[in-house]
Amino acid sequence: MRYLALCCQALMMLIAITEIARAENLVVIVNPQSGITQLSNTDVMQIFMGKTPVFPNGKTARPVYMIETSPLRTLFDRKALNKDTIQVRAFWVRMLFTGRAEPPSELADSTSVKQRIAGDSTLIGYVTAEDVDDTVRIVYRVP
Amino acid sequence: MWKRILFLTPALLPLSMPVSAQDLEWHGFLNLVGGVLKNEPVADDSGKKQVTNYLKYTDDFTFDTQSTAGLQVSNKLDDKTSVTLQLFAAGDEGSYNASFKWLYLTYKPSQFSRFRIGRIATPVYYYSDFINVGYSYHWLSPPREIYSLDSTITGVDYVYQDVAGPLDWSLELFTGASNQYLSVLESQVDSHNTIGSVLSGSIWGWLSARALYFQTQTTLKPDYLKKNDYIGTAFDKAIAQGSLTQSQMDVLAPLLRPLVEARLAEPLALDNYKAKYLDLALRADFEQWFLMAEASKTTAEEYLYGHQHGGYITGGFRTGKVQYHLTQSRFRTKETDDVIADLHYALPANPGLEDLADAFSKSILTTFAGRIARNIETTTLGVRYDATSNVALKADVSYLKEAECFAGDTAGTGNNMLFRSGISVIF
Numbered sequence: 001m002r003y004l005a006l007c008c009q010a011l012m013m014l015i016a017i018t019e020i021a022r023a024e025n026l027v028v029i030v031n032p033q034s035g036i037t038q039l040s041n042t043d044v045m046q047i048f049m050g051k052t053p054v055f056p057n058g059k060t061a062r063p064v065y066m067i068e069t070s071p072l073r074t075l076f077d078r079k080a081l082n083k084d085t086i087q088v089r090a091f092w093v094r095m096l097f098t099g100r101a102e103p104p105s106e107l108a109d110s111t112s113v114k115q116r117i118a119g120d121s122t123l124i125g126y127v128t129a130e131d132v133d134d135t136v137r138i139v140y141r142v143p
Numbered sequence: 144m145w146k147r148i149l150f151l152t153p154a155l156l157p158l159s160m161p162v163s164a165q166d167l168e169w170h171g172f173l174n175l176v177g178g179v180l181k182n183e184p185v186a187d188d189s190g191k192k193q194v195t196n197y198l199k200y201t202d203d204f205t206f207d208t209q210s211t212a213g214l215q216v217s218n219k220l221d222d223k224t225s226v227t228l229q230l231f232a233a234g235d236e237g238s239y240n241a242s243f244k245w246l247y248l249t250y251k252p253s254q255f256s257r258f259r260i261g262r263i264a265t266p267v268y269y270y271s272d273f274i275n276v277g278y279s280y281h282w283l284s285p286p287r288e289i290y291s292l293d294s295t296i297t298g299v300d301y302v303y304q305d306v307a308g309p310l311d312w313s314l315e316l317f318t319g320a321s322n323q324y325l326s327v328l329e330s331q332v333d334s335h336n337t338i339g340s341v342l343s344g345s346i347w348g349w350l351s352a353r354a355l356y357f358q359t360q361t362t363l364k365p366d367y368l369k370k371n372d373y374i375g376t377a378f379d380k381a382i383a384q385g386s387l388t389q390s391q392m393d394v395l396a397p398l399l400r401p402l403v404e405a406r407l408a409e410p411l412a413l414d415n416y417k418a419k420y421l422d423l424a425l426r427a428d429f430e431q432w433f434l435m436a437e438a439s440k441t442t443a444e445e446y447l448y449g450h451q452h453g454g455y456i457t458g459g460f461r462t463g464k465v466q467y468h469l470t471q472s473r474f475r476t477k478e479t480d481d482v483i484a485d486l487h488y489a490l491p492a493n494p495g496l497e498d499l500a501d502a503f504s505k506s507i508l509t510t511f512a513g514r515i516a517r518n519i520e521t522t523t524l525g526v527r528y529d530a531t532s533n534v535a536l537k538a539d540v541s542y543l544k545e546a547e548c549f550a551g552d553t554a555g556t557g558n559n560m561l562f563r564s565g566i567s568v569i570f
Contacts, residue, residue: 042347045348046306046311049348051311051345052306053254054254078430084430084461090278090279090280093276093279094272094276096170097170097273097279098272099247100302
């Protein structure tokens with residue numbers, strides 16, 4: 001019994017470490033048809049905070065976020081946007097109630113984000129590097 | 144006439160095409176703010192020790208002073224056009240009467256620009272556009288030293304936004320008119336020929352700034368001019384102070400009253416005077432802490448209202464779901480030169496009827512000016528707890544200090560403390 005409990009704890013620690021390692025490898029992706037090959041941190045901040053509605057090549061850019069309960073969301077907001085998730089939320093509340101912009105869609109996980117972006121060249125989102133395949137293109141690696 | 148047309152245009156558009164429930168986007172906010180003053184305010188010339196006030200709070204706890212709620216619905220008509228309507232209700236001493244606060248059509252000629260036509264918030268200060276959405280800021284309410292006005296205009300607003308390297312910026316131009324009752328002034332306010340512009344921007348993702356200028360022509364109809372016989376009150380005060388006996392006043396009053404009324408007609412007309420507003424704000428935002436300062440100046444070409452300066456500095460630190468903040472704010476009215484000169488009016492040795500009429504009219508005007516003028520300082524320490532992604536709990540304590548605006552101004556001077564708590568919800 002004690003051996004079983006120890007095995008369970010070890011397994012949970014392994015899962016947690018794996019998740020943390022995956023989360024540390026966060027990348028911003030776009031549809032290959034967007035024409036974008038690379039973005040700077042400034043470009044990413046400006047697009048995801050609604051400061052600009054277009055990519056540097058002039059094509060429409062619409063960000064998608066992950067839901068707030070996702071650890072990837074917390075990490076992205078902190079490392080790519082230099083804000084905590086509560087600050088980002090308050091910002092989009094202001095945009096909503098002043099009619100300036102609609103808050104971006106929020107998706108549950110990397111798979112949903114990748115599928116959505118693969119089908120729409122105007123979207124930009126973030127996933128872990130391990131989830132990237134040839135249906136999407138990495139344009140920025142979150143430090 | 145054009146104001147009515149602009150106001151009704153957005154409302155008529157949806158009537159021309161069928162709208163299903165799925166086309167509408169609904170959002171709302173609720174701010175329940177309760178507060179109590181440590182001491183009941185005292186603001187008269189009875190000789191009692193003065194205790195400053197804060198809005199309409201008393202020494203009984205109430206939610207009816209600053210609580211607000213709003214329901215906003217938008218309908219996207221096509222890729223470039225949408226209609227937005229906001230229903231709004233405020234505590235205002237328990238009335239909670241709901242009314243249309245905003246009703247406007249948005250047209251986006253490009254991805255970088257938009258027009259709004261209809262009734263919109265007057266974008267005077269940094270938080271003016273969302274002053275009633277308590278969830279979007281750290282306080283229970285923005286400092287009253289700047290945010291005493293929550294007004295709307297009916298007109299046109301244009302915004303252009305763009306980026307240039309690490310800088311993102313926007314320019315807003317607006318024009319319109321309004322006619323509304325502002326409880327903070329206790330007056331019906333009619334403004335027209337309003338024109339203004341806002342330039343704002345941020346750089347490196349953490350430093351932002353905003354500058355506003357606007358001017359308007361205003362006509363006020365204050366309650367205090369309608370409620371009392373202020374000339375009779377001035378006559379009674381002269382008797383109480385021993386300047387005149389009752390029998391002397393019985394003879395002089397019928398002769399003095401028309402002379403005093405004639406002298407007060409123009410300065411109390413408050414008709415069509417020009418007011419200019421200037422506002423600057425600077426903010427630094429980092430992941431766990433922020434710092435912000437805002438300063439405003441209002442200049443009115445009107446005897447009673449003078450120049451008004453307001454400002455605050457605020458900062459906060461977040462740890463987990465809890466944010467602590469500290470704010471120091473200040474508001475000061477600088478009286479016009481005419482008011483200062485009239486304060487020191489001295490009767491000649493053997494005053495005639497005209498001299499007495501001058502003295503009474505100047506006394507009444509300076510009393511009104513003193514009543515309107517404020518010199519307030521507030522220090523607020525607060526906390527915000529984000530309980531869920533839609534609900535924030537807040538509490539704060541404020542130390543209020545009001546000083547005289549000019550020598551001999553005792554109305555409303557003194558100290559007090561305000562304790563508030565509340566909940567901000569978005570849905």
